[in-house]
Amino acid sequence: MTLLQGFGDQIIAGAITTLQVALTSLVLGIAVGLCGAMAKVSGIGALRWLADGYTTIVRGIPELLIILILFFGGTVALSALFGRYVEVDAFAAGVFALTIVFGAYATEVFRAALLAVPRSQIEAAHALALSRALTFRLVILPQMWRYALPGLGNLWLTLLKDTALISVVGLEDLMRKASVAAGATHDPLTFYLIAAALYLTFTSVSLVGLALLEQRAGRGVRISE
Amino acid sequence: MVKFNPDALQSMPDQSDTTAALRVVDLRKRFGQLEVIKGLSLTANKGDVISILGSSGSGKSTLLRCLNFLEPPNEGEIWIGGRQIQARAGATGQREINALRINLGMVFQTFNLWLHKTVLENIVEAPIHVLGLSKPEAQLRAEELLLKVGLADKRHAYPSQLSGGQQQRIAIARALAMEPEILLFDEPTSALDPELVGDVLKVIRALADEGRTMLIVTHELNFARQVSNRIVFLHEGQIEEEGPPDAFFTHPSSPRVRQFLSSQRDGYHR
Numbered sequence: 440m441t442l443l444q445g446f447g448d449q450i451i452a453g454a455i456t457t458l459q460v461a462l463t464s465l466v467l468g469i470a471v472g473l474c475g476a477m478a479k480v481s482g483i484g485a486l487r488w489l490a491d492g493y494t495t496i497v498r499g500i501p502e503l504l505i506i507l508i509l510f511f512g513g514t515v516a517l518s519a520l521f522g523r524y525v526e527v528d529a530f531a532a533g534v535f536a537l538t539i540v541f542g543a544y545a546t547e548v549f550r551a552a553l554l555a556v557p558r559s560q561i562e563a564a565h566a567l568a569l570s571r572a573l574t575f576r577l578v579i580l581p582q583m584w585r586y587a588l589p590g591l592g593n594l595w596l597t598l599l600k601d602t603a604l605i606s607v608v609g610l611e612d613l614m615r616k617a618s619v620a621a622g623a624t625h626d627p628l629t630f631y632l633i634a635a636a637l638y639l640t641f642t643s644v645s646l647v648g649l650a651l652l653e654q655r656a657g658r659g660v661r662i663s664e
Numbered sequence: 665m666v667k668f669n670p671d672a673l674q675s676m677p678d679q680s681d682t683t684a685a686l687r688v689v690d691l692r693k694r695f696g697q698l699e700v701i702k703g704l705s706l707t708a709n710k711g712d713v714i715s716i717l718g719s720s721g722s723g724k725s726t727l728l729r730c731l732n733f734l735e736p737p738n739e740g741e742i743w744i745g746g747r748q749i750q751a752r753a754g755a756t757g758q759r760e761i762n763a764l765r766i767n768l769g770m771v772f773q774t775f776n777l778w779l780h781k782t783v784l785e786n787i788v789e790a791p792i793h794v795l796g797l798s799k800p801e802a803q804l805r806a807e808e809l810l811l812k813v814g815l816a817d818k819r820h821a822y823p824s825q826l827s828g829g830q831q832q833r834i835a836i837a838r839a840l841a842m843e844p845e846i847l848l849f850d851e852p853t854s855a856l857d858p859e860l861v862g863d864v865l866k867v868i869r870a871l872a873d874e875g876r877t878m879l880i881v882t883h884e885l886n887f888a889r890q891v892s893n894r895i896v897f898l899h900e901g902q903i904e905e906e907g908p909p910d911a912f913f914t915h916p917s918s919p920r921v922r923q924f925l926s927s928q929r930d931g932y933h934r
């Protein structure tokens with residue numbers, strides 16, 4: 440293909456890396472967010488304090504700065520630990536940083552969703568002798584999902600696009616591959632447009648998937664509304 | 665605090681009280697400074713149907729909710745006869761509370777069916793996860809109960825697709841699926857349109873005829889009179905008067921009860 444001037448494979452590899460970083464961070468970030476939300480609504484003061492500190496700090500600092508701080512901080516820490524210079528893997532650093540960021544915002548989304556589950560739904564489970572863990576799994580989690588999905592969807596779109604920030608620490612993602620190709624071919628517009636089209640494709644597919652998920656999560660509920 | 669001691673009944677001498685399905689001794693519940701249940705004692709024998717009456721705010725809901733620890737009581741003892749379970753003042757563990765809850769089926773005023781689950785799923789979850797029934801066993805039990813409450817054709821519906829009366833009958837089936845010793849009803853028909861009340865009362869009446877032990881908080885005075893063998897009238901967290909229905913309704917001794925009954929007469933048609 441003349442349009443890609445031999446950079447097609449590189450762009451595809453970059454796109455795959457972008458998706459890998461984003462999806463891994465999503466899964467880990469959801470886990471962090473759930474833990475954070477439970478910490479926030481738990482009656483345990485120390486846990487709440489920790490979770491509040493976490494979300495306040497992360498949400499108050501630009502994502503790019505968090506990535507840089509974690510990357511260089513990680514390099515310093517690991518080098519000190521092993522007594523020699525250790526270069527942090529860009530993929531791992533990227534996933535770590537994005538998980539931290541996504542987890543903080545997801546904590547707030549899940550917290551609101553947890554509190555939105557009607558008390559009466561939970562009491563019904565308790566009255567039937569379901570344990571706290573079972574009540575969480577069978578009643579709270581599936582119901583809070585419905586309240587959390589729209590917010591999580593927005594966070595996912597942000598996450599997908601934030602992966603581009605990781606290219607500053609050397610991740611060979613779609614953004615970086617595009618800019619390398621742009622520099623090598625002196626044809627930046629073409630490659631940035633291609634990258635933009637790919638990001639847009641990912642986000643569009645996500646929106647469709649999200650709509651389906653929301654439909655599924657709304658089972659049994661929308662009819663009455 | 666209320667403490668639970670499963671061995672206590674074994675160590676008790678076998679007394680006349682063995683028929684008591686439920687015994688509540690000196691139960692107290694406070695919300696902050698406000699004492700809502702003030703040292704209440706109550707015994708239900710096996711097969712008793714006890715209607716609990718009282719004006720709004722007298723503590724009827726709180727009493728039922730203390731029995732299964734949806735509101736942990738501050739003081740008192742709760743005995744469930746058949747399964748040798750006792751709760752009394754002191755710290756109560758989650759395991760003990762759950763043992764208590766298995767024996768007390770609760771039906772709420774607002775049904776509280778899980779909205780994200782079908783009728784069948786609502787009924788089978790607790791038997792599977794709490795009682796350890798296999799899925800086919802639990803489903804068989806659920807199907808039988810659905811027949812009993814007359815809603816077998818709704819097994820795959822979601823609660824929001826059902827009328828309030830249907831939802832309440834499902835909620836009753838869900839409680840029955842745990843095969844509890846005692847059923848607790850908290851105003852089971854108060855949230856229903858008048859034309860739907862009858863179907864639910866019919867189901868409860870059938871349960872009474874089976875000889876089930878039940879505590880029913882209700883404002884349906886005619887129903888209470890027909891279905892129960894004892895009426896308990898609550899006032900400010902204490903039993904103001906109790907007795908067999910005919911005596912209670914025809915010549916109550918408490919002026920408060922007389923006043924309550926005359927004030928309720930207007931809505932006393934069913």
Ligand SMILES: Nc1ncnc2c1ncn2[C@@H]1O[C@H](COP(=O)(O)OP(=O)(O)O)[C@@H](O)[C@H]1O
Nearest residue numbers: 695698700718719720721722723724725726727
């Ligand atoms: N969770 C609660 N927190 C504080 N006060 C409560 C709570 N639940 C009930 N109460 C109070 O306890 C009293 C009895 O309430 P309740 O048991 O609901 O009465 P009833 O069911 O007879 O109408 C009322 O004064 C009510 O305001």
Ligand SMILES: [Mg+2]
Nearest residue numbers: 724725726851
């Ligand atoms: Mg009430």
